[in-house]
Amino acid sequence: MPRRPDKLKLNALLYGTGSHVVGWRHPQAAPNGNRDFAHYRRMAQTAERGKLDALFIADVVATQGSHIDSLRRSARADTFEPLTLLAALAAVTERIGLIATATTTYNAPYHIARKFASLDHLSGGRAGWNLVTSVVPDEAANFGADTHLAHAQRYARADEFREVVAGLWDSWEDDAFIEDKAAGLHFDHEKLHVLNHQGTHFRVRGPLNVARSPQGHPVLVQAGSSEAGRELAARCAEVIFTAQHRLEDARAFYSDVKARLARYGRQPDHLKILPGVMPIVGASEADARDKLRELQALIDPVLGLRLLADNAGDFDLSGYPLDGPLPDLPPSNRSKSRQQGIVDLARRENLTIRQLYERFASAGVVTGTPKTIADRFEEWFETYGADGFNVAFAWAPGGLDDFVELVVPELQRRGLFRTEYEGPTLRDQLGLPRPAFVRRPSTVRGDVTGPVSAEAP
Numbered sequence: 001m002p003r004r005p006d007k008l009k010l011n012a013l014l015y016g017t018g019s020h021v022v023g024w025r026h027p028q029a030a031p032n033g034n035r036d037f038a039h040y041r042r043m044a045q046t047a048e049r050g051k052l053d054a055l056f057i058a059d060v061v062a063t064q065g066s067h068i069d070s071l072r073r074s075a076r077a078d079t080f081e082p083l084t085l086l087a088a089l090a091a092v093t094e095r096i097g098l099i100a101t102a103t104t105t106y107n108a109p110y111h112i113a114r115k116f117a118s119l120d121h122l123s124g125g126r127a128g129w130n131l132v133t134s135v136v137p138d139e140a141a142n143f144g145a146d147t148h149l150a151h152a153q154r155y156a157r158a159d160e161f162r163e164v165v166a167g168l169w170d171s172w173e174d175d176a177f178i179e180d181k182a183a184g185l186h187f188d189h190e191k192l193h194v195l196n197h198q199g200t201h202f203r204v205r206g207p208l209n210v211a212r213s214p215q216g217h218p219v220l221v222q223a224g225s226s227e228a229g230r231e232l233a234a235r236c237a238e239v240i241f242t243a244q245h246r247l248e249d250a251r252a253f254y255s256d257v258k259a260r261l262a263r264y265g266r267q268p269d270h271l272k273i274l275p276g277v278m279p280i281v282g283a284s285e286a287d288a289r290d291k292l293r294e295l296q297a298l299i300d301p302v303l304g305l306r307l308l309a310d311n312a313g314d315f316d317l318s319g320y321p322l323d324g325p326l327p328d329l330p331p332s333n334r335s336k337s338r339q340q341g342i343v344d345l346a347r348r349e350n351l352t353i354r355q356l357y358e359r360f361a362s363a364g365v366v367t368g369t370p371k372t373i374a375d376r377f378e379e380w381f382e383t384y385g386a387d388g389f390n391v392a393f394a395w396a397p398g399g400l401d402d403f404v405e406l407v408v409p410e411l412q413r414r415g416l417f418r419t420e421y422e423g424p425t426l427r428d429q430l431g432l433p434r435p436a437f438v439r440r441p442s443t444v445r446g447d448v449t450g451p452v453s454a455e456a457p
Contacts, residue, residue: 009388054097
């Protein structure tokens with residue numbers, strides 16, 4: 001079987017204390033890492049030294065849990081706002097991409113379009129937006145809502161939200177700003193376009209008060225694996241973050257999503273599929289397994305049960321025996337694909353509730369030597385289970401250091417991963433085309449403060 005002509009794409013999932021729920025308790029972790037910029041700067045520069053594609057910051061607009069007895073046992077109560085953090089990291093890095101999560105459920109399109117276009121300019125074309133619809137019900141109360149929007153409503157809103165943001169990013173043609181001092185003209189008004197969007201969820205006039213960004217549009221990342229999420233990704237995403245942990249599942253997902261792109265006139269290589277993975281590197285297989293075992297032993301059952309409940313549809317499992325089976329769960333209004341994955345795992349392997357939360361805490365963990373971890377990456381890549389990985393680190397900064405110093409050189413030795421960056425922008429690293437300017441059907445020139453009139457494209 002011939003080798004794939006492309007190379008692995010690798011993002012670093014940054015969480016200050018580590019991505020494992022008790023990573024902050026590891027002896028080598030920085031327990032205050034969530035609020036220490038110097039710590040983030042060090043990690044960002046380490047990831048860039050390893051030539052990774054991008055820094056990826058997940059986010060929710062609430063504390064990650066409102067159950068104090070479990071929350072106080074985790075390091076999930078405080079985090080930086082990701083766009084602010086990445087703007088700061090843009091100034092201390094040069095080539096690595098900067099992907100931030102921002103919800104379409106609790107934001108306005110104009111805000112998101114403006115912030116990500118600004119980050120793209122500030123970083124020289126390295127910005128990416130991880131579009132999410134929010135899965136944490138506690139977010140609703142922070143924005144004046146009594147309940148979280150239903151799953152279908154969130155995705156309908158997200159689709160229109162994304163359409164508005166894309167339209168705002170095309171408020172200006174690439175060469176609109178002529179800056180003609182002699183004529184006294186800063187921009188060519190013929191190349192300014194007002195969106196005048198009027199839809200089901202949003203009415204947005206425009207134009208955006210930020211020039212078209214270096215990448216045309218920041219890279220669009222999406223993380224849903226439900227039917228609605230897959231279709232949204234096929235229609236518009238350029239990177240999709242998934243959670244498959246078995247190669248057969250990953251290959252089925254990969255094939256399904258890539259096959260959908262043709263319906264939207266897209267090429268398969270214009271969407272990169274990146275499952276999450278959390279490598280724990282050891283000097284031997286046994287050493288790596290021991291590292292994981294020691295980490296898992298730090299999980300308090302109160303925290304483990306809450307972790308499972310948060311991802312199984314907010315269903316309280318505390319009244320069930322820890323060493324008994326998972327009960328039947330009601331349908332979730334959070335992540336349907338995540339809940340189904342938990343149920344499938346429990347039934348397939350006949351796991352108890354305790355075993356299940358331990359497995360979920362270590363979801364995506366791959367233990368082994370640099371060689372065996374590289375073997376797994378290579379197998380998934382070469383058999384089309386993935387285009388690369390979103391790589392999380394159980395504790396920080398040690399997990400990232402191990403990956404960059406030990407695993408990346410092995411991948412480079414095999415010709416699977418770059419030794420130098422391809423170009424200045426995130427699109428260059430990912431092999432994605434720069435979006436052409438699109439003139440939307442509703443546009444206006446002239447007085448942008450006056451009444452909007454429709455004009456043919």
